[in-house]
Amino acid sequence: MPKTSETRPSIIIESVAKHFTLRHTQSFKELFISWVRRKPLTTSFQALDGIDLRVGEGESVALLGYNGSGKSTLLKLISGVLRPDRGRVLTRGRVAGLIEVGAGFHPDLSGRDNVYLNAAILGMSRAEIDARFDEIVEFSEIGEFIDTEVKHYSSGMFVRLAFSVAIHTELDILLVDEVLAVGDAPFREKCKAKIRELVEQGKTMFVVSHDVRMVTELCTRGIVIRRGRMIFDGPVDEAVVTLKESTR
Numbered sequence: 001m002p003k004t005s006e007t008r009p010s011i012i013i014e015s016v017a018k019h020f021t022l023r024h025t026q027s028f029k030e031l032f033i034s035w036v037r038r039k040p041l042t043t044s045f046q047a048l049d050g051i052d053l054r055v056g057e058g059e060s061v062a063l064l065g066y067n068g069s070g071k072s073t074l075l076k077l078i079s080g081v082l083r084p085d086r087g088r089v090l091t092r093g094r095v096a097g098l099i100e101v102g103a104g105f106h107p108d109l110s111g112r113d114n115v116y117l118n119a120a121i122l123g124m125s126r127a128e129i130d131a132r133f134d135e136i137v138e139f140s141e142i143g144e145f146i147d148t149e150v151k152h153y154s155s156g157m158f159v160r161l162a163f164s165v166a167i168h169t170e171l172d173i174l175l176v177d178e179v180l181a182v183g184d185a186p187f188r189e190k191c192k193a194k195i196r197e198l199v200e201q202g203k204t205m206f207v208v209s210h211d212v213r214m215v216t217e218l219c220t221r222g223i224v225i226r227r228g229r230m231i232f233d234g235p236v237d238e239a240v241v242t243l244k245e246s247t248r
């Protein structure tokens with residue numbers, strides 16, 4: 001059974017499993033050779049297996065694990081970008097994901113147009129975006145570059161604008177994948193403060209990061225994933241210890 005939390009559930013994950021099919025051939029020639037040698041053309045890779053989890057409203061949860069353990073896959077399942085093979089994922093309210101940062105950004109459009117496009121994708125009306133536009137731009141510190149095509153932005157500028165759009169939308173659940181590592185130190189501090197503010201407002205937060213110091217500052221609960229399985233769920237400090245003691 002999923003571990004229950006005290007507040008009303010915001011995210012429920014039940015017996016979730018996700019596999020990926022790995023291809024071993026590129027060309028027709030390789031395909032033919034594999035067929036002749038009776039080698040498998042694909043193999044199945046289990047990225048997540050048997051994940052049970054319940055996150056209460058207003059909880060801030062850190063998702064920890066070494067490279068390839070399945071953290072981003074889990075976040076994508078929660079955001080709805082991916083569907084589980086087995087089990088189910090339920091969310092309550094609006095989910096804003098900072099997962100593949102700038103994934104919804106179009107390189108040939110200006111910062112301004114991308115703000116409108118992405119805020120609309122995240123469910124905001126034109127009037128709502130108009131009302132928040134200045135705040136979004138101010139937070140991102142993009143300044144005079146707002147009318148420049150985003151393909152000319154530095155990676156940090158890109159992330160700052162994407163982050164700013166996401167946190168200024170009407171959201172109930174915020175999924176953050178490693179983005180805070182990209183901005184510079186002053187911007188990171190500002191994001192942390194904003195995330196804290198959102199938690200205080202009762203928003204649910206799910207943060208994936210290798211920055212152990214940052215997640216212990218932001219989150220109270222920590223989940224450790226190893227090779228697609230959950231090996232710890234509890235206080236974030238203990239999660240960090242579990243991670244350090246585990247192997248990839």
Ligand SMILES: Nc1ncnc2c1ncn2[C@@H]1O[C@H](COP(=O)(O)OP(=O)(O)OP(=O)(O)O)[C@@H](O)[C@H]1O
Nearest residue numbers: 020021022047065066067068069070071072073074
């Ligand atoms: N679309 C895909 N096709 C094939 N394999 C995939 C796909 N997406 C993820 N994987 C594999 O699933 C495993 C888990 O990937 P995931 O991105 O969830 O890991 P992660 O814990 O977020 O890692 P990192 O810390 O490196 O970001 C990895 O081995 C990865 O190669």
